[in-house]
Structure formats: C-alpha cells, structure tokens
Amino acid sequence: MNFYGFYGNERAKEYLNSAFARHSFPHALLISGERGIGKKTLADIVARALVCTGDDVPCGSCNSCYKAKNGTHPDIIRLGGDNDTVKVDEIRALKRDALLRPNDGERKVYIINHAEAMTHQAQDAFLKILEEPPLFTFFIILCYNLSDLLPTIISRTAPVTLSPLSDADMGRVIAEKLPELSSDKRDELIKTSGGVCSFLIEEKNHEFTDIAESIANALCSCDELKIFREFAVLEKRDRDTLLGVIDELTVIIRDALVISSGAESSLISLAGRQCSDRFATAYSTKTSCEIINLLTAAKASCMQNVGVAHIIGSLICKLAYIAANAASKG
Numbered sequence: 001m002n003f004y005g006f007y008g009n010e011r012a013k014e015y016l017n018s019a020f021a022r023h024s025f026p027h028a029l030l031i032s033g034e035r036g037i038g039k040k041t042l043a044d045i046v047a048r049a050l051v052c053t054g055d056d057v058p059c060g061s062c063n064s065c066y067k068a069k070n071g072t073h074p075d076i077i078r079l080g081g082d083n084d085t086v087k088v089d090e091i092r093a094l095k096r097d098a099l100l101r102p103n104d105g106e107r108k109v110y111i112i113n114h115a116e117a118m119t120h121q122a123q124d125a126f127l128k129i130l131e132e133p134p135l136f137t138f139f140i141i142l143c144y145n146l147s148d149l150l151p152t153i154i155s156r157t158a159p160v161t162l163s164p165l166s167d168a169d170m171g172r173v174i175a176e177k178l179p180e181l182s183s184d185k186r187d188e189l190i191k192t193s194g195g196v197c198s199f200l201i202e203e204k205n206h207e208f209t210d211i212a213e214s215i216a217n218a219l220c221s222c223d224e225l226k227i228f229r230e231f232a233v234l235e236k237r238d239r240d241t242l243l244g245v246i247d248e249l250t251v252i253i254r255d256a257l258v259i260s261s262g263a264e265s266s267l268i269s270l271a272g273r274q275c276s277d278r279f280a281t282a283y284s285t286k287t288s289c290e291i292i293n294l295l296t297a298a299k300a301s302c303m304q305n306v307g308v309a310h311i312i313g314s315l316i317c318k319l320a321y322i323a324a325n326a327a328s329k330g
C-alpha cells in the first residue's frame with residue numbers, strides 16, 4: 001500500500017499492508033488517536049486503496065483514484081461532520097445502502113468520522129450491520145475517545161491506534177508541506193507541535209493567504225513584471241498550494257466586489273480587507289468578474305490534472321494582459 005503523505009506510525013502501516021497483501025482486509029477498521037493526529041488522512045488513503053483499480057494501491061492515477069481524490073467517488077461514503085452527531089436514522093439509511101452492490105467497482109467504503117458522536121441508539125443499530133457486513137462493504141470508523149463507543153462495537157473491529165510523530169518525522173512533514181520555512185522556524189514548530197500535524201493546515205492556510213495577497217497587490221500595481229515575479233513563486237510548488245492560493249485570491253477579489261457594491265456586512269475575510277480595498281480601487285466590477293472567471297477555469301484545470309507550470313503560465317499571460325489594459329485606462 002502507498003502511504004504517501006502519511007508519516008510515522010510504522011506499526012499501523014505494516015498491519016494495513018500485510019492485511020491487504022493477504023487479501024484479508026478487515027471489514028471494520030477502528031482508527032483511534034488524539035485530535036489532529038491524522039485519522040482522516042489515513043482513512044482517506046485506506047478508502048482509496050480499497051477502491052483503486054491500479055497495481056500499487058492507491059495508484060493515484062486510475063479513474064477510481066481520481067474520483068476519490070476529488071471527493072466524487074460514489075462508493076466512498078462519509079458520515080459525521082466535525083460537530084455533528086450521527087443519528088439513528090442515518091445509520092438505518094446506511095444499513096440499507098450497505099447491502100446494495102457498489103456503483104463503480106468491487107467494493108464500497110463507509111468512513112464514519114467522530115464515531116463517539118453516535119448516539120447509543122445509533123451505535124446499537126450500527127452493531128447489526130457490523131456483525132454481518134456484505135463481502136463488498138467496508139467500514140472505517142474514526143474515534144478519539146474510545147470510552148464513548150460500545151464495547152460490542154469495539155470488539156467487532158480491527159483496531160489501529162495512531163501515535164504522535166517523532167521529531168524526525170515531524171521535521172520531514174514540515175519540510176514537505178512548508179518548504180520555504182527557515183530552519184529556526186521549523187525547529188520551533190517541531191517543538192510546539194507535540195507530534196500532531198493538524199496545526200500545519202493552519203500554517204499552510206496562512207501561507208496561501210500571504211502568497212495570494214502578494215499576487216493581489218502585484219495585480220493592483222498593474223506592473224507586469226511584479227505579476228510575473230509573484231506568480232513565479234508558485235511554479236516550484238505543488239498542486240494543493242496552487243489550489244489553496246487560487247481560493248484565497250478568489251476570496252480577496254470577491255470581497256473587492258462586495259466593497260464596490262457597498263454590502264460590507266457580507267465580507268468573507270476581514271483580515272484581507274485592506275487588500276480587497278486596493279483591488280476595488282484598481283479594477284472595475286467587470287474586470288474583477290473576468291479575473292474570477294479566469295481563476296475558476298484555472299482551478300478546474302488543476303482538478304483535471306493539467307500541469308501546474310502550464311496552468312500558471314497561461315494564467316500569468318492573461319492576468320498581465322488585463323493589468324496592462326487597466327493601467328492604460330487608469
């Protein structure tokens with residue numbers, strides 16, 4: 001099994017690997033560990049591996065992997081949001097659905113997030129399908145507080161307990177996710193992380209916002225060279241970074257449109273207010289909408305696996321042209 005992006009927890013990986021290799025993968029996997037430790041990341045990898053049609057699962061390039069990555073695979077079904085209780089009606093619906101053959105391939109996978117948030121009634125109902133699941137149905141149950149689960153549920157699952165990462169593994173994760181970070185800042189993050197990766201999401205979001213604001217400011221200056229330079233930062237980065245920056249840039253421009261229309265109570269990002277203000281002054285509503293359309297198209301190309309460098313190249317040319325036009329009018 002490919003565990004790309006999931007560091008540490010070697011014992012858990014060995015167990016999953018050998019269960020896969022022996023064709024005896026458990027129908028109910030119970031992944032436990034503290035918040036932010038990577039339960040969802042591992043569940044996603046396992047779900048992809050179960051539906052993947054390639055050789056080295058998850059291969060990342062077959063049609064099933066593509067759908068799973070985009071969250072559109074019909075046989076990977078998720079229950080339970082971060083703050084939602086899973087109710088007995090949902091479990092009853094799951095029980096009916098779990099008996100139906102998969103839509104696409106050989107298996108269907110249910111990921112139950114925050115299983116401890118299932119009411120006791122829901123857990124009782126769930127127990128019935130856990131006792132005799134159809135051969136094609138797999139459950140991945142995520143839980144951070146095992147004492148809230150019925151012992152009868154726990155006993156019918158294969159447990160995988162995740163531990164915090166070592167400093168060395170955390171260093172590798174940070175180097176991969178935040179390659180621009182200085183070694184001092186990296187050491188500081190390793191110390192404060194406690195071996196838990198979830199803080200990286202916040203750090204990454206900050207980074208996306210910083211890059212998006214620099215690009216927005218370059219666009220406001222209508223200086224083609226600056227636009228080229230700010231976008232060039234993205235050329236060495238991965239697809240997820242490009243997607244994150246496009247999202248943040250879209251929010252800035254969307255807020256600029258809100259400011260122009262006077263409906264300021266609808267601002268999404270108060271922190272990016274200054275940047276949106278500048279954008280609203282530099283660009284007309286029509287041009288801002290044009291730029292949002294370009295960003296939306298770039299995002300779609302990104303999801304369709306078009307090369308990052310190609311997307312950025314095309315975007316730079318179009319945006320530089322728009323900026324040059326705005327400069328000549330201004």
Ligand SMILES: [Zn+2]
Nearest residue numbers: 052059062065
């Ligand atoms: Zn695949």
